[in-house]
Amino acid sequence: MVRWPTAILLLVCCCLVVACATQAPPPSWRLQAMALVDDLSLHDGPRQFPVEYRNIVETFEHGEAVLQVQKNDREADAYYLLALQKGDLLKAELQRLKREAEEEARRQAAERAARAEEERLQREAAQAEARLQERNRLKAAAEAAAARAKAASKEPPVALPSTYTVRRGETLPQIAGRTEIYNDVSLWPLIYRANRDQIRDPKRLWPGQVLTIPRHFSHDDAVEARRYSGKK
Structure with missing residues (x-):
């Protein structure tokens, strides 16, 4: 069995440590950027902001090209981070538009409810007015009939010829x-x-x-x- 000198073993271990330390870390923003691009696509980003969404996709694809073709992890990660930052801004804008749309929907619903209530009150008022007018008409007719009957009772009887x-x-x-x-x-x-x-x-x-x-x-x-x- 061959016995390696202790100095050689130490040298080999140091080389391995240096190699591990100098190896570039994998891109840390790639998965987050990819997930954000997919999330924006699902939440109407391409339709609401087509230019901005396309710019984010192109930035992410540029990072993919740098990673796959140039094998430059650091530069690729910079593009991923930029795509992530742009995506966060676009996501915030989409959320703002969503809140505004919800507020507008609530406002319109409140206006419709107010109009319906106003129309209901107007119908009830018109019905009440019609009922009042009918009661007044019947009362006036009854009073007129009573007046005619009273006047007739006061009229002297027709004198019969002698x-x-x-x-x-x-x-x-x-x-x-x-x-x-x-x-x-x-x-x-x-x-x-x-x-x-x-x-x-x-x-x-x-x-x-x-x-x-x-x-x-x-x-x-x-x-x-x-x-x-x-x-x-």
Whole structure:
């Protein structure tokens, strides 16, 4: 078995340590920048800010080219960091726009609710006004009817004629049946008896005769007149 001198072993270990210390670290911002680019794509970055989003992508791709082609980790990491910084600014702007859109949506919803409430109040006010007008109309109609009834009750009764001038072709039953006389043809004997001085035959009247119309007769007089009328 070969035994290496201690000095040689120490030399080998030192070389390994130096090699590890001088090796460039891998890019530290690459994964964060890549994740941020994907996140911006999912949150409407390309549509809202197409130029800015494309600039961030190009910066990240430049870093990828430096890393893969030039094998320069440090310079590539600088591009990744720049893309990350630009992406943070764009993300903040997207969040601001989102907040503004949400606030605008809330404002519009509040305005719609206010308009709907105002329209509801206007409808209720119009309905209440219509009901009030209808009540007033009915009240006015009732008051007018009551006034007419009161006025009618105060009007003096229509005076019934105490005389009647015979017209051509009229008979005593026809005269007795007139509304302003008795409205009853069977009461003609009352007129006949009151005018015996100028009526000899109850079946014959002369135009122009002025007949007296009895107004104050008893129930018995009316019964007797109807009985007499039934015999003739």
